[in-house]
Amino acid sequence: MNFRFLLVFTAIMVIYVGLNLYVLWNAVSFWETAFPSSGTGVLFWGVFVLLAFGYLLAMLLRRALPYALYKWIKLIGAYGMACFFYCVLLLPLADLAVWLLQIAGYPESSAVLVVGYIVMAILLVLLLQGTRNAWQPTVRRYDITIAKQAGHRKELRIAAASDLHLGTTVGKGHLSRLIQRMEALKPDMILLPGDVLDDSIEPFIRENMADVMRKLQAPLGVYACLGNHEYIGGHIEDYVKRMKAIGIEVLIDRVLEIDGSFYIAGRKDKSVNRFAGERRLVHEELLKDIDSAKPIILLDHQPTQFAEAAQAGVDLMLSGHTHRGQMMPNHLITRRIFELDWGYLRKGAMHVIVSSGFGFWGPPVRIGSRSEILDIRITFHP
Secondary structure, three states: OHHHHHHHHHHHHHHHHHHHHHHHHHHHHHHHHHOOOOOOOHHHHHHHHHHHHHHHHHHHOOOOOOHHHHHHHHHHHHHHHHHHHHHHHHHHHHHHHHHHHHHOOOOHHHHHHHHHHHHHHHHHHHHHHHHHHHHOOEEEEEEEEEOOOEOOEOEEEEEEOOOOOEOOOEOHHHHHHHHHHHHHHOOOEEEEEOOOEOOOOHHHHHOOOHHHHOOOOOOOOEEEEOOHHHHHHOOHHHHHHHHHHOOEEEOOOEEEEEOOOEEEEEOOOOOHHHHHOOOOOOHHHHOOOOOOOOOEEEEOOOOOOHHHHHHOOOOEEEEOOOHHHOEOOOHHHHHHHOOOOOEEEEEOOEEEEEOOOOOOOOOOOOEOOOOEEEEEEEEEOO
């Protein structure tokens, strides 16, 4: 396993470095054409290295760097990841445009400058709009009907937010936006379908995010399940204990009956075997001891096994994980991988809702997706 991981990691790094050399070649060509007298000095190389490798360097040197410096290098590197991604998409077209302009009779220097400034303008627009999409969440409403009796309840209002990714980038400020939006929704219950943390629990503890997160409150409680990033970071027991201390129940292959009216269930994440060497209960095991005549709401971070959940009697399944690709055209990939990568699907009698997430991984940039909160309004109609 270790050898295989090393082989895959090496292959990825070779490709990544190769593509960065391609980006670098284009950057040097533009810089030396635009500023022929300055050359590629220390500033140029410093900026390039930070953008190209800042995220990786920050992760590798996390223990050696002062925390504040680590955060800034990681943030710059995160934006660098977004720049790199769109440069890889744009630069082949830019090089083709330069070649065509030269054929049409334009001097090479003029062609490089015109196309270079256009590429820079496109990157700037993408980063500005993407940053806005990431930091300004929208509320998406879903009205659904469940054909079961829920005790005395005729309706239930749920506010849900998956993929908060609390860490060095998503911190108290964005978390406060979540609190404000959810307070305005006045839900009966709040659900967090996984990836509350962005790998390490250290920023959550160091920056005392629990003080803000404890303000997440609803009459019927706040419930979460684990995502792959909680397992990547480890410290599951500590995380669950800290969440419970602020009134948030993390359901790990566990079911709770709420108000004698319906059930809320939370599964271990699909990645549990890979990162923790454990198995998760199949749906029938998880739900075997409950009254299936009552509504069942399931939290399962990764949007998989819809048919199995529907067959087991689940009425509403909530997931996240995909971020809807976060930066287009990645949504074309997530759309192919998952039966539903974002939005709503009816699977038999079961409703499935997959969120694009409230936070983000890596760059604080979303293109073709938005940070979102779900406003789910359920009517129980036997």
